[in-house]
Amino acid sequence: MAGQPQDRKRLIVLGGVGGGLVLLLLVFRLVSGGGGGDPIVIPTGVVPTTTTTTVAPPDVPGDSFDVFATKDPFAPVIQIDTGGATGASGATGATGTDGGGTTPSGGGTTPSAGTAVAVVDVFDQAGTATAVIRVGSTVYTVTAGETFATSYQVVSISGTCAQLLYGDSPFQLCKGEEVIK
Numbered sequence: 001m002a003g004q005p006q007d008r009k010r011l012i013v014l015g016g017v018g019g020g021l022v023l024l025l026l027v028f029r030l031v032s033g034g035g036g037g038d039p040i041v042i043p044t045g046v047v048p049t050t051t052t053t054t055v056a057p058p059d060v061p062g063d064s065f066d067v068f069a070t071k072d073p074f075a076p077v078i079q080i081d082t083g084g085a086t087g088a089s090g091a092t093g094a095t096g097t098d099g100g101g102t103t104p105s106g107g108g109t110t111p112s113a114g115t116a117v118a119v120v121d122v123f124d125q126a127g128t129a130t131a132v133i134r135v136g137s138t139v140y141t142v143t144a145g146e147t148f149a150t151s152y153q154v155v156s157i158s159g160t161c162a163q164l165l166y167g168d169s170p171f172q173l174c175k176g177e178e179v180i181k
Helices: 003-033
Strands: 116-125 128-135 136-144 152-158 161-166 169-174 176-181
Touching: 116 161, 116 169, 128 152, 128 161, 136 152, 169 176
Parallel strands: none
Antiparallel strands: 116 128, 116 176, 128 136, 152 161, 161 169
C-alpha cells in the first residue's frame, strides 16, 4: 500500500489541471461574447421582400454569328482550263460516233454527279472489241484502255459486257444496262 499516496497526488494534479481548463473555457466564452447574440425578430404582418436583377445579354458584334462557306469534298480544288486543246492522243477513239449517234466535241465534258451511263452496243471492229457507251446524252465509241468523258476508263471488253472505271471505282455494264454514276 505504499503506492497509494503517489496515485492520490497524480489524481489531484490531473483534477486541478482539468478544472483549470474548464475555467479557462468559461472565461473565454464570457469575454468573446459567448456566441449568443440578439435574435432577429420579424414583426408579424411584415413580409420580407426580394429584389431581382436582370443582366443584359452579351453584346455580339453585328448581332449575328460568322458564317463560313463550306467546301464540297467531291469538287476539284482547282479548275484546269484546257483552252480547247486538240490533238490529244487517243481522243479519236473516245470521240467517235456509233454511226447515228452524237459526236462529242473536243475531249468530252466532265459529267456531273448523278449522270446516267449505259452500254448501247458491243461489237468487233477489225478484230478489236469495241463498245458504244452513252454518258448523259453523249455517245462514245471506245476500246479497252481508253479514257472517255474525263472520268471514265474502259478496263476490258468481253462478250457483251464492259469492265469500266469511274475515277478509281470499278463497275461492269453489259449491253442494254444503265447505271447512275
